[in-house]
Amino acid sequence: MQTARTRYANRYATRYLTRVIALAVALAILSASGLASAAAAVCASHSPSHRVALVELYSSEGCSSCPPADNWLSQWKNSGATQSIVPLALHVDYWNSLGWTDRFSQHRFTERQQTLTDLSGGHTIYTPEVFVSGRELRSWSQRDSFQSRVGQVVAEPARANVALELKHEAKGAFNVDAQFTSKAADATGSLNAYVAVYQNALNSQVRAGENSGAMLHHERVVRQWIGPVPLVAGNAQIRRDIRIDDADANAPADTFGVVAFVENAATGEVLQVGELAACN
Incomplete structure (x- = not known):
């Protein structure tokens, strides 16, 4: 009791x-509210006041000299606009008829490579080929030469601004909102905006062609490409729902990201770049 x-x-x-x-x-x-706010903040970015170097590697799984270039590019897989180098790997399709079909290849990347080559006065496209902010750099594998080119770009003030918002909807699905502004159009001619969705940590077991028997590892592979979208009165917006429909779409969200940039349509020069990794 x-x-x-x-x-x-x-x-x-x-x-x-x-x-x-x-x-x-x-x-x-x-706490949950605070974490949500922090996560939301991570899912937005703005390009810096100086130019950022967009590094485009044109590659193919069917090319035996491409894996070393892929490995070279991967050192910046976690880089971004704040570190002044934004890398992208664009897989071309003209190797596909020579024994191995590159599952990441897109004909539009072959077309872009040809366009950049034509604008720079060149005639032949090849792999691996590297462009830094729209200009070919044949000596990309020489550390001093590459750093010198990037240094020249970064030393210049930005001539465009890129703001990005990225919302992860589901596996392989994202909502992208990119805003572009520039006052350079009056002096340099028409400008175009682009958005590229990339993916890291990709692997391919090659069973034919020049790399037969090799397990290839890829970073910063462009999976979707949007553009050109012209800047009108110095402004443009790209807002899209992105969905990647293949086995790699089941990869963790943090292996995906978005790059957005402004390009001079007449010269191929990239005026500014923004980047944002996907968030949960």
Whole structure:
């Protein structure tokens, strides 16, 4: 039989426990709210006040000299606009008839490579080929030469601004909102905006062609390409729902990201680049 003192102690303990639980729930809600806000903040970015170097590698799984270039590009797989180098690997399709079909290849990348080559006065496209901010750099494998080109780009003030928002909807599905502004159009001619969705940590077991028997590892592979979208009165917007429909779409969200840039349509020069990795 409980005494009055025991009943009082039990009531006190129950009230205390109820308050502790309520406080814990409130703190959990506040913490979750704070984490959500932090995650939302990570899913937005703005290009810096200086130019950023867009490094485009044109590659193919059917090319035996491409894996070293792929490995070279991968050193910047976690890079971004704040680090002044934004890499992209664009797989071309003109190797596909020579024994191995590159599952990441797109004809539009072959067309872009040819366009950049034509604008620079060249005639022949090849792999691996590297362009830095729209200009070919044949000596990309020489550290000093590459750093010198990037340094020249970064030393210049930005001539365009890129703002990005990225929302991860589901596996392989994203909502992208890219805003572009520039006052350079009046002086340099028409400008175009582009968005590229890339994926890291991709592997291919090659069973034919020049790389037969090799397991190839890829970073920064462009999976979807949007553009050109002309800047009108110095402004453009690209807002799209992105979905990647293949086995690689089941990869973790943090292996995906978005790159957006402004390009001079007449010269191929990239005026500014923005980048944002996907968030959960």
